[in-house]
Amino acid sequence: MSDDVVWHCIRHNHCSFMAKITTGRIFCRNPYNTTGICNRSSCPLANSRYATIRDHGGIFYLYMKTPERAHLPTKLWERVKLPRNYEKAIEVISKHLEFWPMLLVHKIKQRLTKMTQYRIRMRKLQLKGQLLRR
Template identity: 90%
Template sequence: MSDDVIWHCIRHNHCSFMAKIETGIFCRNPYNATGICNRSSCPLANSRYATIRDHDGVFYLYMKTAERAHLPKKLWERVKLPRNYEKAMEIINKHLEFWPKLLVHKIKQRLTKMTQYRIRMRRLQLKVRM
């Protein structure tokens, strides 16, 4: 796969996930780790990409590699992350050991942000009940 060619087509022709507003260019793709539309964080233009998604309160690590590109159904490998933050970080370190450090850092930041979001949601639910 030629990632640069794909990125050039997406960026300059048309991407249905791109959202241009006054403050910048954002991406609506659910697999995007940062939400910003740029070359390094585009899941479509990177043959090796990872992100974290939330499904009904359970976090999953999604990994995409070039070896699975010929099977669209199995393109994203999914690993369930435990609710414990430290154990989830260990699993991320284990599965993304030989991946680019910048991408691993983005994934860890996303896990931290989503964990803090989960904690705030629990606090707000308890506050409303009392």
């Protein structure tokens, strides 16, 4: 119930993470947002049960937020280190988010895939740059 109230306030009054562009699309700059789009299902502020993946220095972490930890803002997000192997990381996500909504789990797996592909492209570009310098 309080999630709906929070979403109504964020959407219709003011959200400092909201970014509108000239085409009318509304994006979210919150680092915990899984899709980057400002909508009810992707908003980490308006969902008491939420999860996402973040990159810290080349290491991926699964961040999970549950209503039980809402009274401790410093411990609001539980952090789980993901293995570098893509298949094992998918298994860890499936294990930790076993009883979560399937739509959210699917979004998180998509984000992991996108970030893994980004990491692979970065390595290729770095190798290509090293070969050109020689």
